[in-house]
Every structure is written in C-alpha cells, then in structure tokens.
Amino acid sequence: MKPAIICFAANGLPTAKAIAAMTGGTIITDGKSAIPRLFTAGTAIIGVCAAGILVRLLAAHIGNKHIEPPVIAVSADGTHIVPLLGGHHGANMLARQLAEGLGGIAALTTASDARFTRALDEPPQGYALADPTAAKAAMAALLGGAAVKLEGDAPWLADAGYTLDRAGTVVISITEKRTAPGLVIHPKTLVAGVGCERDVEPAEVIALIDKTLADADLSPLSLAAIGSIDLKADETALHAAATHFGVPLRVFTAVELNQERDRLVTPSAIVDAETGTPGVCEAVALKAGTLLVPKQKSKRATCAIGKAPSPIEIANFGRASGQLHIVGIGPGEATSRTVSAVRALDAATDWVGYGLYLDLIADVHNDQTEHRFPLGDEEPRVRHALELAATGRTVALVCSGDAQIYAMAALVYELLDASGPRAVSDAARRVGVASHPGISALQSASAAAGALLGHDFCAISLSDLLTPRDHIIKRLHAAAEGDFVTAFYNPRSKRRTDLIEHAKAIYLDNRPSDTPVVIGTNVGRPEQNLRITTLAAFDPTEIDMLTIVLFGASSSRSLTRGNGQTYAYTPRGYERKSLP
Template sequence: MKPLVLTFAATGEATAARIVEALGAEQVPGSAEAVRLAFTQGRPIIGVCAAGILIRVLAPLLGDKHIEPPVIAVSQNGAHAVPLLGGHHGANRLAREIAEALGGSAALTTASDERFAHALDDLPDGYRLEDRSAAKHVMARVLSGEALQVAGDATLLADAGYPIDPQSSLTVAIGPETSLVADLVIRPRTLVAGVGCERGTDAAEVIGLLEATLAEAGLSKMALAAIGSIDVKADETALHRAAAHFGVPFRVFSPEALAAESHRLLNPSSIVAAEVGTPGVAEAVACKAGDMRVPKHKSRRATCAVGEASAPIDAAKFGRAVGVVHIVGLGPGDPQQRSADASAVLLQAEDWVGYGLYLDLASDLENGQHQHRFDLGDEEVRVRHALELAGEGRRVALICSGDAQIYAMATLVYELLDAEGERAVSESARRVIVESHPGISAMQAASAAAGAILGHDFCAISLSDLLTPREAILSRLEAAAEADFVTAFYNPRSRRRLDLIEKAKAIFLEHRPGTTPVVIGTNVGRPEEHVRVTTLAAFDPTEIDMLTVVLFGASTTRTLTRGDGRTLAFTPRGYERKHS
C-alpha cells in the first residue's frame, strides 16, 4: 500500500507535499483516527509531526513487532526522518528515501542500517526471504566481521555494501530454484504464472495445477510476482482466488497484446485463437514476463505456463489490474458514524464517483483522488461512469449516503451489469470486481437518535413515484398499515410531490390510534441534525423535506420522557411476556 502522510499543523504542509511527490504517497489531515486506521491496515505511516504524537496515539495498539508497519516521524522542516516502528519492515528504508528527497538526515538506530543500505530482513521490493528467521543469525555474523559467499547474482548485496567473499563459510543463495541450499535463501520475484481456464473452473483445480507445475519444475512459489490471464477472464473467481492463495496480484492482457507473442509460443492452438483472438493464453502471458521457463501444463479444465524475467518484476507495470467498484455507504454523514471499512476504501481508491454533496461528506479523507461529481438526478450516468472507470483497471469508490443497499446505487450497479442492448456497459466494465461496504441507514440513525422505534418488525417504503408507480406505493401503504409494521418513509416529500406523505398519514390513522408515536429526523448525523418525536395525529407533513426520514410507530410503540426532558420512542419486542 502507498505510504500515508499526515500533518498535524499547517507548518508541516510544505514538507508533507514534498514527501508525497517524492514517494508517490497519499496525504490526509492528521487525526488519531486516521493514524490508528492506517496502522491496523498495516499501512506505512509518515507523520510530519513530533514523534510523541505518533507514540501516544499508537501506544495502545502495540504488540507483535514482527507485524507492525513502518511508522516514521519527520520534523516539520524536513531536516530529520526518525523511524519509530517497523525498522526492518521498511521504515529505515523509507526514512532514507525521505531524507534523500528532503536533503535531511535519517536517524537510524539499528546496527545493520547504520552500515548497510538495507538489512537482510528488510530487502528492497521484489525480493523475499525463504526463512525470515535465518536473517537475524546471518546479519549478526556479518556485523561481527564475516563476509558473504553468494550463489547467484550478488549485485543486490554488493550494492548495499555487504562484504562479498567467494571463500566465506557464510552462504547466501539468490534465485527461484527450490534446490538452493544456504544459510540464507533470497527469492527474487521474477516468475509469472500465465493461466487459462474454462468458465467456472473450481479454484482448487487452478491452485493445484500451479502448485504441481512449480514443484515439478523445481521453482519456489515465493518467487512468483503475479498471475496473469486474458482480459475476458477478469471476473473469473478461480483466478482471483489463486492469486490470493499465492499472495500475488492478478493481472490481465488484451487478446491483441497476447497475440503479439504468438511467434514465441511452444504450444499454439488454432481453436483458442478462433475463440479468444490469440493462439495461446498461458504461454503468451508467460512470455510477457521474459523467457519461457515452463511451457504449458494442463489439468482437466485449466492450463498454466511459467515465465521468468531477468530482474524482479514490478507487478503494477505488468499487464493491467482488474478494476474494482467499491459501493460505499457513508452513513448519515458524521465521520464518526462511518465504518472503518468504508474509510479504508475511500483512502485507497483512485477515483471517487457520486453526487457532489456525498463527496463533500467524505472530504476529510480526500488525498488526491480523482473526483467525478454528478447532479442528484444523474444516478444511472454516475453508476455507468464508475463501472467504465473500473473497466480501465482503476479502483473506484461509488459513494452514497446512508447505506448504499437501501434506495441507493448498489442495485443499479447490478442492474447495469445485467443490462443488454442500449443500456449495456462495455465488456471490460462487465468484468470488474464489485464490493459493497454498508453504512448506517437513515432509518437506523433516526431510530437511534430518538430511542428504539425499530425495536420490532418494521418495513421501509419510498414515497418517490419517479421510479415506483403511484398505485404500487398506495398499495404498500395499505399493507404496511394493516400489518402493523413500524414503517420508515424515505423520500417523503419533494417540491412537486406533496400529497403521498399526507395520504400515508390518513391511511395509517385508519389502522392505529392518533397517539401512535412518530419520529421525524432531518439531517440525521450531520451538524444540522434535528430529531423529534410527535404523534400520528399531530404529525404535520408540511414541515418535512427530502432531507428528512419519517418513522411511523406500530400500535405497540410507546414513548418515554427522560429526566433531561427528552421524549423517546421505542417498540417493545415482547421481553415482558418472556419474563412473565
């Protein structure tokens, strides 16, 4: 993940901006919540602030040093970068990079980093240790004066300042072969597995084929940099699960890009060419990495091949990512009522798409995302835009208030994915990943602010007749009133639609007494919040608007006046009968 840069004072803004530019990091305003969230996600943290601020915020979360992410404090003038945590998980290296970019100094306190460009257990991106525990022993012997005998390309260690001696008894082996034996084995991530499969192939079959192919070839799975396939397989669950199993990204290529490798394929297929536009998928992806290390192997429904590059592969530049649309529910609007999951997604997304007001409600997490703002009535336009952006391989957050599953954009996403003809989205958009991140709904927030009116059976009805026929709304009102549900009304009133909420009141009065509690919540969860409890008889439909949610109680709903004078509404579930 990109490092997160936080500032706690305006005097650190200029330094933070230089760090962001130098590292390609992301910046957010400093807050304890943002620091803790990044830490729990394992995200590198760079605070342009006093070290004590980060220490006090993170102290309750400290535990296993082996899994803590890098945490660095940078002085506001950029003169000093101090690794506080995760020294051997990238903090020392990041501190050096920051110091170099700012013309300052890195205050490194670990012995290995004082002498060498990186410790043996903090290798540069693209390298992994076969056995991390062995690094400490080897590092101790190096610090005691021993040199390293290196099997493989020694450039990585020589450039970092390690002494190299082909006669030394302290051995290091660098390469993807499982046959390597040494005191410390380093795996360069130079391998790519190209995979093809039939639609709906079980993930276990793909994983088993890859495991067996690598084992037969004597190659370590720790040397894998990516799994790749053709772009029509972008939504193939088995391939995503296989990539997750091996802990590598899943990348895709167009048929044209793969067809460019046709002359290098060892097992081309005219049948495959006729079906997908390239005579091979697995071997073509392998060739994109460099040389063909393992030609095509087959299982019943899948194929794979392995390619090898001459240097570690940057997976971010290999093919393209599979795009994802995150459907994010912000909750009522207050950042404290937003889920940690939603906040994490908003921070990591490249693009935000939504109604302008909703994007403004997430502005505390803004850190350079491309914002795509739409008017309130452009629902289909903005959902389509989000899907097409993701079709380009981008991480997109489609932002909604409340819960996106309730009268919001989640259902429209799936509707467009299923659409044909003029409403159909592009093929690449149809293949994107879709993930939902629920938020607190308006009816939940209003109920909580006014007691517990949703304590028993309830339903929700939208009074907007733009998308639902008026007759259907009236029928549902009758049914809800007769069934004695607590009923939440969304979109209760607009400038041109005035009477449906009035009809709702009249219908419900036919089935329950005028003393039935009613909760009215306006701008719930926002600074302008106004929540009050009245009765069905006293309820005035003219005082509500589109920023209001209304909840009619059931016949069993009661009110309670607390010592502070507040009147609250609640609907008993029946525990009194259970107790008796």
C-alpha cells in the same frame, strides 16, 4: 495501505500536512481511540507527537514483532523522526523518506540500519526472502565485518553499503530456484500464464501451478503475477489462485496475446478458433520475456511459466481484472464510516458519485481521480463506473447512507443483467463487484432519537419518479395495517407534496394519534436537526428532500428523561417474556 498521520496539536499540523503530501496518508486529529484500532488492523502510524504518547497508547497491544506495522514518532517541527515499531517492516525506510522530505534526522536505533541503508530482512520491492529467520545470522556476520559473496544479480546490496567480494563468507543467492546456497532471496521475475475451462475448481488451478513450479525447482515466492486472457477476468479459480500465491491477477486481450503466436511452443488451432489466439498460457508467460516452462496440463487447465530479466513492474504488465466497490459512506461524518468503506475508498484509483457525496469524503481523498455526476444521472453514473472498472481500474461507486437502500447497488446488478440497449460491455460484465455497507439514514435517525427501530420496521420511498403512485399508496396501506414502524425516504419535493400527507392520514386511521414521529434533517452531518413529535401534530409542510421521517408503530412510546430530552422507542416485548 497508506499511513495514518496522527496529529494532536495545532503546532504540528503543518508537519502533518507535509507528511500527508509525501506519503498520501490521511491526517487524523482525534487519534487517541483510533491508534490501537489502526495498529491492530496493520495500518502504518505516523504520530506528529511525543514518542511517549504512542508508547502509552499502544503498550497493551504490542505483541508479535514479526507482524507489527510501522509506528513512527515525528517531532512537531519535523526535525526528528523516530521509528518505534516495525523497523524492518517499513518503519526505518519510511523514517528515512520522511527525514529527506522534511529536512530532519531519522533516529535509527537498529544496528543493521545504523550501518546499512537497508537490512537484509527488508529487501526492496520485487524481492522476497526464502527464510526470513536466516537473515539474522547473516546480518550479525556482516555487522562483524564480513563481506558478501553474491550469487546472482542484486545492485541494491552494494547501494545499501554491503561489501561484495567473491571471497566473502556470507553467501547470498539471488535466484528463482527453490534450492540454492546461503541466504536465498527470490526476485519476483516469474509469471504463471494460465488457461482454463469455465468454472474449473480453484484447487485444480492451484495444484497445477504448484506442480509446474515444483517440477522446475522454481519458488512460488518468485511469482510476480498470474496471468490469463481477459475473457477469464471473472474466473473464480484464477482469483482464488492469485490470492493463494499472494500475487495479482493480470489479463491481456486476445489481440495482445496473438502477438506472441510465432513464439508459442504448443499452439492450438482449437484455442485459436475459440479465443482469437492460438495459445493463452504460453502467450501470457512470453509477455514476461522468456518462456521458462512450456504448457503443462491438468484435466481442465493449462499453465506455463515465463521469466523476466529483472523484477516485474506489475503496473506495466497487462492490466488488472477490474474491480468495482459499491461504497456506502453513511450520513457523511467521518466517525460514521465503516472500516471496510474507508479501505475501499483508499484502495480505489477512481471515485464515481454525485458531487455532494464526494465532497463528504474529501478528508480521505488522496490521489484518486474523481468522476462527478449530477444527482439525477443515476444510470449514467453506474454505467460509467462499470465501464471504467472494465479498463482495469479499481473504482469506488460512492453512495450516501447504505448503498443497498434506495441507492446504486441494485442498479449495478440491474445493468449487469441487462440486455439490448441498456446492456453494458462484455468486459464490464466481468469486473469484480464488492459491496461495503454503510449506516443508513433510518438507522442514524432512530439512533439519534432513541430506538424507534426496536421492533419490526419497513422503509417506503415516497418518490413516484421510479415507482408508480398507486403502488406507493398500496404499500402505505399495507405497512400501516401491518403496524410496522415506517421510515419514509424522499418524503416531499417541490413538485410532489401530497404523498406524505396521504401517509399521515392513512397511519392515523391505523394507530393512535400520539404515536411518536421522528423527523431528521441532514442526519449525521454538522447541521443535523432532529425533532420528535406525534402523528397528530406532525406537519408535512416542514418536510423536504433532505429529511427522513419515521412513524412509530402502535406500541411505540416516547420518554422524557431528567435532562429534558425526549426519546422515542419501540418495545420488542421483553416485558411479556419476563412475566412469571
């Protein structure tokens, strides 16, 4: 996850922008309330401010040092960089990176980092400690002048300043084996190739991988990935196994796996006939380099282990299974976005959406590739997002408000379900799909106006482009007669002007003329214009497509408070509940 860069004063903004360019982090200028939330969520924090500000804001939230994220204070001019927390969880390394980029000084106070450029409990990417607690004693001995007796290959130890000596007293073993002398560091050089039947239980796949590793005395901490054929990109058991072992799932095409057919130990004519390659698990394992453990079987799955000569660069190993995030960004302002939505946007490699929606989230844009579509190109937009995810990308399909409400979420599933000319590719059908709800326009308008959605409500789109006009009229009558608070989306366009007028007439026949009406234009954006009127006084001609209209129910009320501001609300019936 990219860091949050907190900047409180204008004189620190140039430094904050330089840090953002180096790290891909997001600048936050109003961070007092955000800092504790970011810290507890595990987000790295770089404060362009006095160290004391960060200390005071986080004092009540500091607990387990083994899980705390990096927290760094940087002086406004960028000359001094001080890691405050999470030194061995990336803060010291990040401080060095910032010092180099800013031309400043990293004030490292931990003993190991003052002498060595990397502590033993913070190995580089591609390595994992078997027992993190064992590093403390080893570091103490090395700080006392001891040398390292290295078993295995780890060039980064010498680069970090450690003395290597075959007669050294601190033994460090770099190995995939579970059992080894001294401080054991596992290189992530192993791949578990997995083949399985459709809908196999996750527990079976996990147990098979565990047993295959254990029988060969191999540590799961050396796993770099779980791999399979792309036909299994949507297999729940494989995703569950990847999550269990904390590694990514990578997939290969049948053509790619077939390149290894002559190296397979146990090829299968049946598998060849079904998939186009005589082996899946062994072929995937061989993509790593050497077949370390040939095919092992359970009832419905197979597993083989491959080994690379050095830690595997995952970006160059197969491809990801592909993920589509359907993201509702709310009305547009940053404070109205959910944490889930922001994380999905941050994790994405690509953003797909209507240009205006992408402009509204420009403040969290890092290096994502943008794919902009006109407002009316909904199906081409969603199809592009699905097919792009099918290539292994992590795609955010960006929608305003909530993606489930008159937006793209339903169309995603419609296309996944489609056949014939509208069908998406088989690869697109296998991508993972996750939805991230946003605050809808009806919620925003009701909240800004009081609590008009306090009781039963419904939403009706007055656009007849996708819904027949007679259906809309039927729904207007039903909602009015049912006495629902009603939110009207797409209330009026240049071409379609009369449906909102029909709505007013129908509702006047079913509820009092003084029923509150909320009119919200550009809700949740700086140019927001919100007003409250009555059903009788409501003027449909002042409505446009950037406006949402809420008609109250017969029980809805308006209230003018002492500040002169009028609010609208709908009682739920608590008065009756409280009566004796």
